[in-house]
Amino acid sequence: MEPRKPYPTDLTDYEWALLEPYVPTAKRGGRPEHYPKREILNGIFYIVRGGCAWRLLPHDFPPWQIVYHYFWIWRQDGTWPLMHDLLRGDVRVASGKHRQPSAGIIDSQSVKTTEKGGSAALIRTNRSRAANAISSSIPLGYS
Numbered sequence: 416m417e418p419r420k421p422y423p424t425d426l427t428d429y430e431w432a433l434l435e436p437y438v439p440t441a442k443r444g445g446r447p448e449h450y451p452k453r454e455i456l457n458g459i460f461y462i463v464r465g466g467c468a469w470r471l472l473p474h475d476f477p478p479w480q481i482v483y484h485y486f487w488i489w490r491q492d493g494t495w496p497l498m499h500d501l502l503r504g505d506v507r508v509a510s511g512k513h514r515q516p517s518a519g520i521i522d523s524q525s526v527k528t529t530e531k532g533g534s535a536a537l538i539r540t541n542r543s544r545a546a547n548a549i550s551s552s553i554p555l556g557y558s
Contacts, residue, residue, distance in 0.1 A: 449477075
């Protein structure tokens with residue numbers, strides 16, 4: 416593959432050096448790899464950052480089917496959480512903290528979605544026309 420013009424989402428050499436040890440290698444006895452894993456990761460990061468469909472991946476990346484295949488395989492085998500957890504630990508150690516956090520905070524927030532709330536706000540009331548005609552024919556002040 417000839418060198419291409421870089422995209423803003425491409426891995427720098429430093430970022431690739433950090434990620435490379437965590438990227439799974441090819442299995443022995445399989446077909447040889449035609450595309451470098453760095454380019455596959457660049458394609459994944461392009462899609463994730465750009466928010467476009469897989470089929471809209473530019474042609475100077477590996478084919479979208481291959482990029483998607485690796486994204487899916489790494490999702491299924493736990494590669495993404497593993498990379499995240501290991502890199503998070505590296506960042507914590509670099510900032511002088513323990514690799515694993517000693518405590519966690521869970522914050523929940525109530526969000527007001529409707530004025531009435533609950534299922535009453537979603538269910539339309541069903542009144543008959545006869546009831547409306549009767550109640551509207553009674554003058555105010557008389558019952």
